[in-house]
Each structure stands twice: as structure tokens, then as C-alpha cells.
Amino acid sequence: MYKLAIVGFGVVGQGLAEILLEHRERLKKEHGFEYSVVAVSDFVKGAAYDPKGLDLAKLLALAKENGISQYPGAKTGWNAIDTIVKSNADVVVEATYTDIKTAEPAYSHFKAALNSGKHLVTTNKGPTALFFREVAALAKSKKVQFRYEGTVMSGTPALNLVALCLAGNEIREIRGIVNGTTNFILTNMEKRKSYADALKEAQDLGFAEAVPDADVEGFDAMAKVVILAKAVMGADLKVADVDRTGITRITLDDINNAKAEGKRWKLIGRVAREGGAVRASVRPEKLDVADPLAGVGGATNALTFSTDLIRNVTIIGPGAGKIETGYSILVDLLAINRTAPAARPAAPKKPAPKKTAKKAAKRMKKIRKRAKKAGR
Amino acid sequence: MYKLAIVGFGVVGQGLAEILLEHRERLKKEHGFEYSVVAVSDFVKGAAYDPKGLDLAKLLALAKENGISQYPGAKTGWNAIDTIVKSNADVVVEATYTDIKTAEPAYSHFKAALNSGKHLVTTNKGPTALFFREVAALAKSKKVQFRYEGTVMSGTPALNLVALCLAGNEIREIRGIVNGTTNFILTNMEKRKSYADALKEAQDLGFAEAVPDADVEGFDAMAKVVILAKAVMGADLKVADVDRTGITRITLDDINNAKAEGKRWKLIGRVAREGGAVRASVRPEKLDVADPLAGVGGATNALTFSTDLIRNVTIIGPGAGKIETGYSILVDLLAINRTAPAARPAAPKKPAPKKTAKKAAKRMKKIRKRAKKAGR
Numbered sequence: 158m159y160k161l162a163i164v165g166f167g168v169v170g171q172g173l174a175e176i177l178l179e180h181r182e183r184l185k186k187e188h189g190f191e192y193s194v195v196a197v198s199d200f201v202k203g204a205a206y207d208p209k210g211l212d213l214a215k216l217l218a219l220a221k222e223n224g225i226s227q228y229p230g231a232k233t234g235w236n237a238i239d240t241i242v243k244s245n246a247d248v249v250v251e252a253t254y255t256d257i258k259t260a261e262p263a264y265s266h267f268k269a270a271l272n273s274g275k276h277l278v279t280t281n282k283g284p285t286a287l288f289f290r291e292v293a294a295l296a297k298s299k300k301v302q303f304r305y306e307g308t309v310m311s312g313t314p315a316l317n318l319v320a321l322c323l324a325g326n327e328i329r330e331i332r333g334i335v336n337g338t339t340n341f342i343l344t345n346m347e348k349r350k351s352y353a354d355a356l357k358e359a360q361d362l363g364f365a366e367a368v369p370d371a372d373v374e375g376f377d378a379m380a381k382v383v384i385l386a387k388a389v390m391g392a393d394l395k396v397a398d399v400d401r402t403g404i405t406r407i408t409l410d411d412i413n414n415a416k417a418e419g420k421r422w423k424l425i426g427r428v429a430r431e432g433g434a435v436r437a438s439v440r441p442e443k444l445d446v447a448d449p450l451a452g453v454g455g456a457t458n459a460l461t462f463s464t465d466l467i468r469n470v471t472i473i474g475p476g477a478g479k480i481e482t483g484y485s486i487l488v489d490l491l492a493i494n495r496t497a498p499a500a501r502p503a504a505p506k507k508p509a510p511k512k513t514a515k516k517a518a519k520r521m522k523k524i525r526k527r528a529k530k531a532g533r
Numbered sequence: 534m535y536k537l538a539i540v541g542f543g544v545v546g547q548g549l550a551e552i553l554l555e556h557r558e559r560l561k562k563e564h565g566f567e568y569s570v571v572a573v574s575d576f577v578k579g580a581a582y583d584p585k586g587l588d589l590a591k592l593l594a595l596a597k598e599n600g601i602s603q604y605p606g607a608k609t610g611w612n613a614i615d616t617i618v619k620s621n622a623d624v625v626v627e628a629t630y631t632d633i634k635t636a637e638p639a640y641s642h643f644k645a646a647l648n649s650g651k652h653l654v655t656t657n658k659g660p661t662a663l664f665f666r667e668v669a670a671l672a673k674s675k676k677v678q679f680r681y682e683g684t685v686m687s688g689t690p691a692l693n694l695v696a697l698c699l700a701g702n703e704i705r706e707i708r709g710i711v712n713g714t715t716n717f718i719l720t721n722m723e724k725r726k727s728y729a730d731a732l733k734e735a736q737d738l739g740f741a742e743a744v745p746d747a748d749v750e751g752f753d754a755m756a757k758v759v760i761l762a763k764a765v766m767g768a769d770l771k772v773a774d775v776d777r778t779g780i781t782r783i784t785l786d787d788i789n790n791a792k793a794e795g796k797r798w799k800l801i802g803r804v805a806r807e808g809g810a811v812r813a814s815v816r817p818e819k820l821d822v823a824d825p826l827a828g829v830g831g832a833t834n835a836l837t838f839s840t841d842l843i844r845n846v847t848i849i850g851p852g853a854g855k856i857e858t859g860y861s862i863l864v865d866l867l868a869i870n871r872t873a874p875a876a877r878p879a880a881p882k883k884p885a886p887k888k889t890a891k892k893a894a895k896r897m898k899k900i901r902k903r904a905k906k907a908g909r
Binding site for chain 1: 552556559560563564566687688689690693694697698699700701702703822823825827828829830842843844845846847848849850851854856857859860863864867868871872
């Protein structure tokens, strides 16, 4: 029986909760996986803790009204760090918002979870991209797992695919479509819509934000490329090392000219071993229609792994979505269940030393202020 | 340190040997996987056994001259069953030829391996398709592993993908291109070659056999579909239950008409849950070009898994090849190494009772006679 603490109860956290609630029996029967969600904490929606487990249906209902702190009978009022450090969870699910510049507050959550001997499962690209090595090393030193399948293509296998199904290969190059919004825009431009119209449609459908830069300038894809470079190729790479160009300068003429040549424009994230180094880029590339990536339309994502033993393997699937991303956490939990059922840490006997908790609280206060300023 | 016995040292067995030989250091360093090939047995190429391990370079050289039985210092003259039962191996690699009607002699090899408490890794579609339940149950009762990734798309992840990377999903449908030869022919017909010309080219390139029925009539795809139905969906399905149509009646007109509609003909293997039952088919289907399977050209294979939590995930990669299929065995060995490093059986203290060995030898004699008759 795993005890889970979910930090960040937005779309992804709720997606996970829905899956866990609906499929409790299947997970137990088919995978021997049993869980209890002991704590949830969210900036906006409130926080609740019950060491014996919370009712997920009740939690989901309260979350709708931002009323998790009204959970009857639970300990409430804890912030994220309290929830991570003081709860009796053995796995922390980190699903707060991504900040690709500072990685906070998620990075503090990551460290608090691992430092208190808890497994960490996350969908958060910020600290995974910026501090991958540090986090992986900390997890190793604490003998707990750090899992992050959902940071690249939601629940579509990417990191687990490499680690488990392509094991034994040398991965020489990874290239693919890791941002659904830009792929949706480019696919729509092939239907003779202008960039502006296609972007507007993506915004109306909720794929793109009002300020769409994270997607259309390639920042989101860049974070994913950095994660692949570090996690799969062990590269020592900075975000600034990625050669990044977005799709904002692609015109309808470009699209049509490519079509006439039997080609298609795609925003391609790429990581490749070149000599001793690993090079990374995000930029529009004109693909031959015979390329498996060329046929990937709409908001779908895809990656092609070039290997020495099984040549090119391409995986195509959703790159976002409530249940899809929630599922990425489940698949990581099942991996922990397969590989560390005995090794999972016992609940901490006593709360963390006050000094650490105080320090963390102080840090969180600062972060929250900053986040408020940024209008989150 | 795993001790391997390789039964069947044709293209696949040699592919595995080449990989093991070339990447010994990498496998040890990155996966903690160490091996020693203690026995090899092949109908044509001979047999050798050394409980302390054989030299793979020497083996590969001798195999070229059908001279494995000349391996200096090794015990020679063992047949497949001797090799399986009497050797000190803890993993048996079964890579003999596929017989989709009787599954022999491979089925006897499967049973001998599992009955002597050895893990079984195979690329052999025959017994995996025909006797999946029996073999899986035997492996379970003997507390050893039965792994068969290479039976569907060589080393391209299919069965491991479902079990590890799509874990927790309900798989509702699997459809895909699981025969490279027919896909090669259909792709070539799109270049305005007739069926006969395209088939001849496939034969000249060694993709298709002189009697091409196994491929073009859909028997090979049928075996793979049955494996997916049984292994992934737990179906109780007979080969005869598969609704099977090959590609021999597809004309150049069909191909061109489809093209004009923005569609493509593919030989699609399909397994789907329908009500309480699992239905399976292999038949040409006209796919919309937006379907990820439509873009899969040449001898490449692909599968789309339709699931309840991560929707449709498609994997595309090689479906055959010496190194590609050899790799499928490696990835299964690494899975055993991850999950059963301690549980692997000790070498049997004494050879199997003479009675069993004699009975097996008798059976093998019969099988060999039959095989000779069939011109193998």
C-alpha cells in the first residue's frame, strides 16, 4: 500500500485522482498496486491531510470549489513543503506549475521530497530540465526513485520506452514533435489558414495561451529537449545551449511551397551525439512525407529514437491532456511498484527538524509572493 | 552472470551472438548484465557445450562452415534437447525455425527448457502463437520467465511496450502492420509496379521466399495477431479463428483508386475486444493518409494500441533483420536481469532422468525426419 501526497491539484493532479478513483480494483488485481492518497496541497484549491487516507471523490468535489481546506476531519492549512515533509506519504507527486526560468517552487518541492526519503514522481518540466543531474543524484543518494515520464509527452512512453524497451542500445539521436500546440498550428496552416488564424483557433480551443510564446517560440519544446538530452544521453547541457527557433516566421507560402515539393514543415526538437558532444536544437524543419514524423498531425506528439541495434523506432501519441498526463504519473507509480515494493521507505517517525521546516516556510513565502506578482 | 544456451544458431542466433560479443562491456557497465554462452546447438551447424563458456568469435567463425561440432575442447554431438536439459544454462534462447502448423520442434524445446527450470527467451512464433497459454502457465509453475518480444516485430517494442510502458491501461484494440514483406510489396505497387513485379523484387532482395504464401496470404501476420490476442488480451483464440485475407488479389487499379481518394492499402492485423469476446483479423484495409499506419512504408512494421487512458499510441520500427531480431533477445535478457537477478535458478545438480532424455531423443528423431522430408 503506497501512501501518496499530491502537491499541485490542478488539471494533472485531478486527472491522476480520477484515474486512481475509477480504476482502484483493476490496479490492485492486475498490478498488485494499492494506494491511499494521504495528502493534497494546492496554492489555490487548499490542502488536506489524513494519515489514514483521504476520499478521492470528496477531494475532487471540494477541488471544484477551491475548498479542499474544508475537508471534514482532515488536518488542513499545510503548505506544499509541510505536506511533503510532515505527511506520512512514501511517494510525493509533484504536479505544480512549470517555471522554466527559476524552476521554483517545484525545485524546492523536489528536494524536500527526496530529502525526506520519499519517492518523487513528477510532470514538472522546470526542475527536471534545469536541475536534472542534481535531482537524480539526490534521489540516488537517498535510495529513492525519481520518475518523470510525463515531462516529455504526457503519458505517451518516452523515457520509460528508452529505459525499458530500448535498453541495451546506444541512443544516437532523438528527434521529434514535442509541442502539440505548434503542430496543431502547422497542420492547420496546411489547410490554407494563415498563421494568425491558426494561432487564434488554437487559443480558442485552449491549446495555446493568450501569450503564446512558450509554445510558438519553442520554449516548451526546448525544456523537453533538455530533459531528453540529460536523461537519455547524460549530457551536461544548459537551456541556453539549445539552438532554438520558433514557428512565428513560417508563412503560408512556406507551407505551400513545401507541399509542392512533397514536404511538410514541423517544429522538430532534436538531440544528437556529435563527436564527443551532445547537440540540441528546436527549429522548424522541412520533412519528407516519407518520414514517420511528417504524418503526425494536429496536437499529437512523436519521437524517433535512432539507435545502433534496432535502428529507428518512432512512437506517436498524445502529448497533453488531463487523463493522458495523469496517466503518466500512474505508469511511474506502477514502475515504482514493480521495482521498489520492498525498498520503499517507512513513514518518517518524527516530523522534520523545526529549523528546516521554518527555513522552507520562509522560502515558500518568498516564492509565493513572486508567483502572485507574476499573476499565477 | 547468466549462462545461456542458444538453440538454433541461424540468422537470429548469430545476430544475438554478434551483439553479445561486440557489446559485452557496455552491457556490464550500463546494465550490470554479464553472460557466458555455455552451449549452442543447431541442426545444420552443429553443437558445442562448455560449462565454463564458449568463445563467441570462435563460434561465429565455425558456424560459417557448419563446423560448430569441431569446437576444440568442447563437448559436441548434443542435440537440442540434450543442450537444453543437460547444460548448466540458466536461460535457454530458442531461435529455431517457425512451424505454424505443428510448432515443432520448437514446442518440445520450450517445454524442455521450462521443465528444467530455465528461463526461456524466444523469437519463435510457432509455439508462442499455438501454445501461449500452456507455455505461460508452465513458466509460471516453474517460477521462471517466458519472454518473446521478438515474435511480433523483431526488436521493435511491442509486448514489452504494453507490459511496461502502457501498464495500467485497458488495451481495447491493437492494429498494425506486422509483415514487412507485404508492406514492401504494397509500397512498391504505389510506385506503379504490378503485384508480380513487386513480389519478384521482394524475392530478389531476400524479403520474400520462393513460395511466398506465408507472407502474401497473411499466415505470418496471423501468427503475430494470435500472439497479441493471447498475450495482451488474454484471449482464448485459435489460429483458425482469425479472419484472414492476404494481398494477392490487390491490383494496381485498387492501389491507384485508393491514392486518388487520399487513401492507401495496407495489410492490417487487428485484434479488438468486442463485447465479451476478442476478435482478430488480417486483411487489406484502405487507410486514410492521416492514419499513422498509412505512412509506414517499405518493410517497416507498426502497431497502434488503443487504450482507455492514453488513447492511441503508435510504435513504428523494423520488423525483421539479423541484428534487429537478435536485439529482441537481448532486451528480454535485460528484462530478466532487472526482474529476476536473484530468482534465477541454480544449475541443475544432476542431468535429467534418463527416461525423459530418451523419450525426448526419440521425439526429436521423429521431428528431424519430418523436417528433412519438408526440405528444411
